[in-house]
Amino acid sequence: MRSFKEFQLDEACELLREPKNTLVIFHVRPDADAIGSAFALKLVLEAMGSKTLCTCESEIPSRLAFLTEKHQRSARFDNIDRSFEFERVVTVDTASPSQLGTLYPYFEGKIDLMIDHHSNCTKYADNYIRADYAASGEIIFEITTRLQEMGALGEIPRDAYDLIYAALSSDTGCFKYSNVSSHTHLCAAELIKAGIDAAEINHRLFDCKSEKMLAAEAVGFQNIHFYNNRKIAAVLFPYELKEKLELEDEHLETLVDIARAVDGVKIAMSVRQSTAYRSFRISLRSSCAFDVSVVAKHFGGGGHTKAAACTIEADSIEFATRLVVDEIMRYWGKF
Ligand SMILES: [Mn+2]
Known part of the structure; x- marks a missing residue:
């Protein structure tokens, strides 16, 4: 793979300030950091005269639709305006080509800027990466502020602030994960100063769950x-259950949090089977020094030290779980 240019902040801003039709792509199974960062960037680029569309392989999960419904009818690639002639492609929060899902073959070699904060990302374009930031939203805030200092951007669109705050809050578990830095709080403070309703955004992100999710x-x-003296916990959710309860994938996203909440558990995981096919989606969380991204990466996935994910093909959900537990045990005590 050819090597890509690592931009400094100002270079990324120079690239973005030029008015051009832009497509902002974010990762499959999007979370509020991906969505908030992409849509905030869209509003900022539009404020500088660039027509911008956001897109992703899949649709925005319904519980996060409140972030985007005002700004774009649908973000699903199949639904966006095909007559839109984009002159610039930017990805946000998308750590590897596989995170672009089915869109990657289409955009391979056409991405002008990759904006990301995953420390172990696979670079697939010229990039601006801040692995020291908790969320891509922190980078978008920094870019936005810099564009304003450069005189390229006038007033920052009010909705962009809400979106950036949602991005920060989401990737930090409402500012409680170990990835939070003083910089994260300083960004949040600026957003609160600008008048966002932080309580309302956090309520929508963390306190509201649909009955199906519950x-x-x-x-x-x-x-x-439980495994390894109850230090590892896994929630198994086979397809039969999903079908019986008439659930969608988005209703299964918080399952890993139940395992994580059990006292004494250091590594939590959920193993979800979304179709009858023998493919299992694994979410991993660490409440100790153990780097779960190493395990996810072993199975072709990725993520952060404390939160990572991958997909495994196996003959049964029990076997898929066993494969992951064995891989965790291989590294146990090494971090
Ligand atoms: Mn993120």
């Missing part, structure tokens, strides 16, 4: 398995 959690709680 139903998944209730059943998930009955399906926790």
Whole structure:
């Protein structure tokens, strides 16, 4: 793979300030950092005269639609305006080509700037990466502020502040994970100073769960398995359960949090089977020094030290779980 240019902040801003039709792409199974960062960037680019569309392989999960519904009817690539002739492509929060899903073959070699904060990302374009930031939203805030200092951007669109705050809050678990730095709080402070309703955004992100999500959690709680003296916990959610309860993938996203909440658990995981096919989505969380991204990477996935994910093909959900637990045990005590 050819080597890509590592931009400094000002170079990234110079690239972005030029008015051009822009496509902002974010990762598959998007979270509020991906969505908030992409849509904040869209509003900022539009304020500088660039027509901009945001897109992703999949649709915005319905629980996060409140972030985007005012700004774009749909972000799903199949639904965006095909007559839109983009002159610039930017990805945000997307750590590897595989995170672009089915869009990658289409955009390979056409991406002008990759904006990301994942320390172990696979670079696939010229990039501006801040692995010291908790969220891509922190980078978008920095870029936005710099563009304003450069005189390229007038007033920052009010909605961009809400979106950036949602991005920060989401990737930090409401400012409580170990990735939070004073810089994260300083960004949040500026956003609060600008008048955002932080309580409302946090309520929508963390306190509201659909009945289907709660139903998944209730059943998930009955399906926790423990390993290594209960230091590892896994919630198994097979397809039969998903079908029986008429759940969508987005209802299963918080299952890993149940395992994580159990006292004494150091590594939590959820193992979700979204179709009848023998493919299992694994989410991993660490509450200790153990770097779960190493395990995710072993299975072709990625993420951060404390939160990572991958997909495994296996003959059964139990076997998929066993493969991951064995891989965790291979590194146990090494961090
Ligand atoms: Mn992120």
